[in-house]
Amino acid sequence: MTALPAVTAPVLAEALDALPARLRRKVDDAVVRARGWPVTGTADGVTVRVDESTTVTLVAVDGVVRGAADVRCSCLLAPNCLHRMAVLALAPVDDAAPSPPSAVRPGDPSVGRPGGPVPGVPAAGTAAPPADAAAAPPAGAAAVAGGGTPAPPAAGAASDGGLTDRQRVAAEGLWRVAVEVLAAGVVGCGVVLRTALLRAVHEARTNGLHRAAASGTRVAAGLRAAREAEPHHRLAELTDDLRELLAVSRRLRGAAPPADELGALLGVARRAYDPQAGLRLYGLCTVPVVTDSGYAGVVTYLADRTGRLWTVADLAPGDVGRAVGAGDATVAVGESGLSHRQLTRAGLVVSGGTASDSGQLGAGRAVRAVRAAGAGWADEPLAGLWTQPLPEQVRRAFDAVTLPVPERPAGADLLFLTVRVLGGHEHTVLVETGDGAVLTLTAADEHAVLPYRDNLRLLARAAGAELRLVGRLDPARRATVQALSVGPTSVDGPGLDLPESWAGHADLGFDRLHSSQLRAGDPGSVDDASPGRAGPVPGPRVGDAAGGLLRRQVERVVSGGRAVQALADPVAQRLRSARLDLGAQLLTTLGDAARARPRDAFGRLTDDDGQAFAESWLALAVYEGAASRALAEASWLP
Template sequence: MSADRPTVSPDLVAVMIESTPDRVRRRLDRTPDAAASWNWQAGEATWSVETGGETVTLPHGHVLVVEQIACTCLLSPHCFHVLACLTRLEVALVESPRADEKEQVASDVSDALDVVEHLVEPAESQRQAARELGTSVTHLLRVGVASSGVVVQSSLLRAVHQCRAEGLHRLAALGLRVIAGTSEIRARAPAADPGQLAEDIADVLETSHHVLREKPIAGFWIGTARRKQRPVRPRKLHGLFAEPIVTRSGFAGAAVYFLGEDGRIYSASDVRPGESQQASDAYLGGIEIGPMIQSAKQLARGLYLGTDLTASEDGRLGRGKSIRIAEQGPSSWRTEAIAERFRRPLPDQWNAVYAQAAVPADAKSAGWDFVFLEGAILGAVGPELLFQPTAEAATIRLAIENESETLCFRENLRMLSHAPGLRLLVIGRVNLLEPRIVAPLAVANLADDSRADAEPRLELPESWGGRICLGFDELQRHFLRNARATAVVLNVQGLPLEEDPLGPLRRRWIATMLSGIASQRPTSSNMIAAETATLNRSGFATGAALLDALAHTPSGEGPTSSDTFMATAIYLRTCAHERARFRATLTS
């Protein structure tokens, strides 16, 4: 779907579904992707959708009220053509910013970015909104995503709108993801991801559970419309690197990461609607920190001294005009504050990553999944690089972070495969399901005066500040000293594909979501008994109990079915992370 198409209010879609005749709703349930094949044309003032006999007219921007929509059909606006177009648009919650609105800055200082957030007491109206969304999602599970129609969608849309109106921002955002994922599966879209939709549904249930059953609750379960800025005192900000941001929802840009002298990682970014080329443009464009505007390329390599700095809970630096920040020259990865990160044992870094893995995304700190490695390139294994850490016996696979052709990740890793023995410092993102796979984001020479002149090394332009931002900076052949003419491809087997012992539970969990609790296909009791026995023998007694509960959940709508679904999601996620961490540390 084009990012330039209008977005639509969830409340409007719900109103249109409820006011449209039953026969129109049934027709749309039979062909949920009908509007995908229609001819969408953007004009100067409006969008025109040719349906093959009628024309639907939509405004640019955000559609809030029915008066903004027109159709040449006699039944307009309560016709199939209008409803098909509206349900094809991205549902969004758009606020009208006030001209006098200022950045929200909290008054408390120092430990503002701790993972443990302030506690809040939800209002009764908020609990009621959370209850309605939980009920709507439970109903979706009862009928099944594959069989859900526009009436179920209307209930979800109403509940999402109410959550947003009551300030339950996290639930509203998760609800929109559930609606989008459900629509993709019903339309058989290539991007449909049943596993991710099951996770999103479980997240809604888990968040609703906290809002309804805990007094008080951590603030991140409520969420915020705009990230609240709190005073921080990192003193100096050491630029680390810049990373391209390209999302499936049509946004692109650049993010820059800094290491503060308080030991925390901070970020600043410029992300806007656009294609992947927008990321490259943002790298050379301006990013704002307080009154200072510099390119991401420059920020990633600079050292900054700041006072009155602010940041959100996840480490995003504020843009308030009271901030004072000045550049103090270039940053260096050999500075003690940064060098200490590379000296940390890899198992300790993994433990720090997994400690935050279960924390809601809104509460995760910037760079929470980064690892700092030092070692040498051994060669290529397919599209990946085999990397030998200095203090580790086992190797690390360096994988491509983003395959977009407008970014430099793939080509840069290919160029580095020409330099076996090249000793590097690497900052990368851990693959949570296989921590020995790391997506490198930036690299630099590993300082070692004892190396022979014949050994490969990087000779980078001075403007690069001694590092390569792998998504943006294109590594040229003459930047690699003593490299080989051809890539060194190693005959090394890939990582063993270990069968997931919880596979039967995961398959039943996703099947329950797709087919519905009330209409699950009959499963052989012998098969369920055999699978639960296997889980018990493997030490997954809780998994066996959950599998049995999913297979025999009553068909009625209620807390038993939704709680079982949510508990299964949490159990599968926790086991996957713990098993991955154990496998990795076992070989260290």
């Protein structure tokens, strides 16, 4: 079936506004029916056949429907008809200020986003930089929005450096829609509410509230994925995104933020790329990226002579198929002619280069780059990455995940480990580090067309194998690492025999391991073929039972809305027994706010604006997030 072209948020909002109130209540049912309507491509768009006498025509410019007049229905009620609105609601949303995805997670992350955010990879809700700028980032990648170290917030800022009236109005609108989303929950967020959110996101971005707009974009994508039962939907990620949206919009609508906080709250539309002295870079590993917001591609990590990590990315609209092919795309830094999969095993000499503060390399016209020899993981400068003690690496990674994505130095959330394989179960692997820490390796992406899971199943059969590993710390699970790349530590004993062309390591998202590459391990290893034997499973969410219970309370509201929390069983005493006294108090306050039903002078029930409930949930969510991070780090360290 021909795919529908993308539509801008204003087009979707205008079509909804045109519907009479009686038809708005029927939009969600109409969308369900519209999924079965056949779509046919035309020279300038598509035609959707509703029935024998009714068709909806979409006219696209550069693949995007940019005006409400470009969507026409042949029925008698047009243009204010359900057919037109249902088709638009099914189309992907393309904001007027196109931008790459935020908090990109390999596979995607936090997947879709099982891997963690990738510093230096473009964020959603940001405008792309000029293609001909000397300091422009790589093709297909735009600058990061959302809380980075921004340029002075001159865009739309008041003369005294504070927020303008329009920015405050935009923040207020985004806050109120987010409050409605929380009150309704996933079960109550239909097309009408998601469209209202997209409209508020558009206004926020137009007025320079880039960080809040990026959060709103992710929430809208998450709500749609949840309602359509898409396999990449993760309630935990939607919960975290909604917490971010409420926290940032609340701060912007309140008292004037201090000058030193305003820039981070606004975010930036374009990341600054500064000139760099000559760089000698060595390929480290390459990771496929697939995001919830409709972008896909690849990010390659490199190290310079001092061991500092850098990234070069290629992201563009697409799905996992684009991520698979992006590994063989030419790296957009100079004219080396190297693909990303070649660069991971080679090197670059770069002159006239540019890069962001976080270490993402630019691709301006003045950049010159030539291919150079790479370095093995056992050779300097790469070998130094594996010499840092595990406690120091863990602290560095946890510090990184608490920063806004644009502020995270490239590779700061990566772990460089030497491990011995203990066994495995399905697509997880249990390993032990040299100092006795037992870790669980999981797939960085669950898409079946990427070889992560197959590779981990194979590694699980190599009990006793000594490996070097590059992985991303999973801050939400106990002692869990999302495996990105592996290599053997020696040519003797249990391990891996990799092709010479792989230069000593396998990128688990692109290279597919074969059983012939395994050197014999312990025949008693735990693997998928061992019936009745329990192997390692992904670590539970961090914290004890009480911590998990607290997280479930937070997520339950996002899933079921205020009504579910109003009927929830009280569990505050269990939290107090676990010494989570503040969590118990915040949960009690949330329950009281959920059940509060104000009445007018005549005793009739009235509806409040839901803001007290949202404030209570936000306080609990922020507390739970901080407690989870503290407990996660404690699970790694003595």
